[in-house]
Amino acid sequence: MTTDAVQIIARGPRAVAEAAAEAIDADPMLEGVTYSILEEDEDRDVWRIDAFPTTEDESRDFASALAAYPALKVLVEKLADADWLAMALSGLPPVRAGRFFVYGAHDKGRAPVNAVNLRIEAGAAFGTGHHGTTVGCLQAYHDLLKAHRYERVLDVGAGTGVLAIAAARTGTPIAVGTDIDAPSVRIAAENAVLNKAKVRFLHASGLGHASVREKAPYDLVFANILAPPLVALSHDIKLALKPGGIAILSGLLRTQERRVLAAYRSKGFTLVRRIHRDAWATLVIKRN
Incomplete structure (x- = not known):
């Protein structure tokens, strides 16, 4: 440090x-x-x-x-000389993305009754809900839920676990999250307990973990990571999805959309929707 x-x-x-x-x-x-x-x-x-x-x-x-x-x-x-991360988080307002309302302990009393309320404590993990990529993923998922329900959801690079927890809280019976960072896996599991969400979080790199493969194929895969690993994982994400399955990709800048889309189109995906927030992009794609 x-x-x-x-x-x-x-x-x-x-x-x-x-x-x-x-x-x-x-x-x-x-x-x-x-x-x-x-x-x-x-x-x-x-x-x-x-x-x-x-x-x-x-x-x-x-x-x-x-x-x-x-x-x-x-x-x-x-x-x-203080817990600057906790102080910064305490100053962040709650976030509304479609039906989802993401908040920290300091805003517990502000959770509305007409929302899927997700209490997320970040610690050292990424994904409080305030970042444009996380908001984009939640908004995309909210819109997809208007027409579909997803039985099996995988969250690659789960961070705080907010996306996998959002899936579990909206009816997904099998939700799995992975992260390469062990503290993030612990934090995500703690957040699942806070939200009474049944999610299994795994310390894993990529999609090769036995417990990830065991639950495949998935109806939907979240991957809110960076552009280079999104490209590198395009084949593995295809194999993890059932035909017709959906992937929600984020963590990439608008300037990186073309590169990421090219990788997935070459694997047989089609673009369903793109969401822009600040400089960031969220892509909703479908396996043909």
């Missing part, structure tokens, strides 16, 4: 910020860094990247990656 926790902030035009984010996603040395990209000022075309490196090496490498884009103004701020 770093001696002093820091936040790296970069501001600049959308095209430059998206190019920097794409380069960061492609850099294996930075795959563990938590960051976000969003529009800060539409009128002035100012986009913002926020990163929270957890080691000195991550901080140095992330700043070095941003330095390749002189149009970005980069600021490194020391965070207060």
Whole structure:
């Protein structure tokens, strides 16, 4: 861990910020860094990247990656000596995505009676519901549920488990989530208990775990990860889905849509829908 926790902030035009984010996603040395990209000022075309490196090496490498884009103004701020992650989460408002209402413990009293309320405690895992990719997945799933119910759902890269939990809470009897990060698996399991959702979370890389294969084929697969692993997993996701099954893909920038779609179209998928939120894209595709 770093001696002093820091936040790296970069501001600049959308095209430059998206190019920097794409380069960061492609850099294996930075795959563990938590960051976000969003529009800060539409009128002035100012986009913002926020990163929270957890080691000195991550901080140095992330700043070095941003330095390749002189149009970005980069600021490194020391965070207060406190549980800054918990403080940041406590300041986030609840999120509504279709029928789903995602909130933390600090907003328990605000959960509406006419929603599928999901209490998600993030800890060190990704997926509070506030990120454009998670919201996009939940909105896509909400819309799909208007016409279908899904008996078997797999969530690849589950993070906090919010997507698998959303499936279990809306009637899916078999919901499985995987993550390569052991603490995330623990956090997701704790969130499932909080939400009284029957989900099995597994510490696994890819889709080769015996317990993942045992429940296949799936009716629907969530994969809210990054563009490179989405491309790499296209064949495995196809095999995990039944014919006519749906995959909801996210974690990719709008500029990466073409690359990801090309990988899945080559495997026999067709695009059903795309959702854009800030710089991020969510793709709903169907196995032919």
